Amino acid sequence: MDIKQLWLNVQDLWGALDQHPMLHASLGFLVLLVVALLLGRVARYLILHAVKLLGRQPALHWLNDLRHNKVFHRLAQMTPSLVIQFGLYLVPDLSKTAILFIGNVALAISILFMVLAMSALLNALLDIYARTEHARTRSIKGYVQLAKMVLFVFGAIIIVATLIDRSPLLLLSGLGAMSAVILLVYKDTLLSFVASVQLTSNDMLRVGDWIEMPQVGADGDVVDITLHTVKVQNHA
Template structure:
């Protein structure tokens, strides 16, 4: 079969198609669709290959974020619909209604992939921002989610308006009558958005902050801030999701100030047995004056008390009329000097040892100071070392710690009385 015969048969085939316009239109549409898909594959290969080459440049490393979020994939997917839009005029015997219908469908697909490309672009921008220094203090994830929500809503309106061949303004005008319904449906979203804006603008919450919110069982680090929820990883590794609006309507504790200050507070009391509080004897004053941390204090206190007692005259001969040093006051001065000389206690922050109101458990002596570190493990170690030492040094001042009697204490106290009893009567048997 030569070329002339092939040409004749092709002419016969096209002349037969002229007698069937619907078949001619269908073949034209099918051919246009095949060409559009092929060109879409070619465009995808060219765009992705070019983007990968650009991503290898150090100055264009952000192109890799666009690739990972499939921004170029979405842009390449618009190629078939664009080809169909511009190629519909080449389809033979296509009616005006068919041209409008297929054109609107292709245009709707173009809008759809453009909306998806813009959504992927927002995700890529979020990833790029996450690597900056500002991301540690300000999270924009909530704003990105809101922008995507608005984008999808308006994209859906435009796509529907394109399919029904109506102006988008007509659909947007109808939303005014539905504003009350929209406010009711998106109530939590609006509340969360307002709360997210207030939290970020007032710098009340950051990713990495340690927050405490007992009413929702949250006590840990903030790991994510989104439009609707704030995720907190507790110290037991559980995750608590808190609605963003609750952080504005309810109170929570943020420990960021403590972490930024460089010191963590110690506020704990020693309960001294009130029965052990007494005046110091002269020999005890001499012995304690040799303690390095008390030498200056005792010398200054002895001079002060001596001057005061001499000013009282003869009435100071009575013990009740003169001032004397107490073991509890001396220990309080020693504990304060010990804290100020401790290498792991913050010297620039409040440091004091104060005596609280006496209770049924004894005399509370509160240790109030700040450690030089905010790390939890180091803080507990320093606090334990301080109180271990203070508890062990109490007997040097003739003091003891109050402790409620336990079963063994009661048994030890009753045993001498039982052993000293002359006769313990045996139970008598009663006659029937």
């Protein structure tokens, strides 16, 4: 059997599926899913390989921090969901309800990986900052942790709004009504952030300072300042 005859047989089989719309749509979506996964693999390989080559140049050494924190890996993971979003309209006999539902799920997945990529980017920026002279005396880990917390909260709101096909402003208005509960839940976090800002802005405590607090068993050098804690390495 030559290729032309095989192609004609495939066309006949595909045409016969017109009598079974649900099966036709299911097979079409399955093909789209396979193509999306394959393109995701290809995109991840090309992106990571290109970044690895560029990172060998001294001027672009910072790309290695982004690669090690999987920033580009997370971005590449968006490829399958993006392909599904734009390819849904090519699937035959797929109902509008199915297109809306699958499209919203794919969009939510894309947003999830975008949020994870932004979180990884913050980690990479923290690693880059850690190699500077300022990092020896001023820690920004608390600010990065707060930024990630805000990022995840807003990301979760947008993802939920996408899944239920509603405006994120609707959920935000609901959160406004629950502000008292939110403040109660995140009271310790907010107090920790205020304390961290005061410590940093007033230059009250730096990495490398020696502190002694017998009531908590701390007697040594400050090695890290985060949003919630100050890590002290006790002297032997």
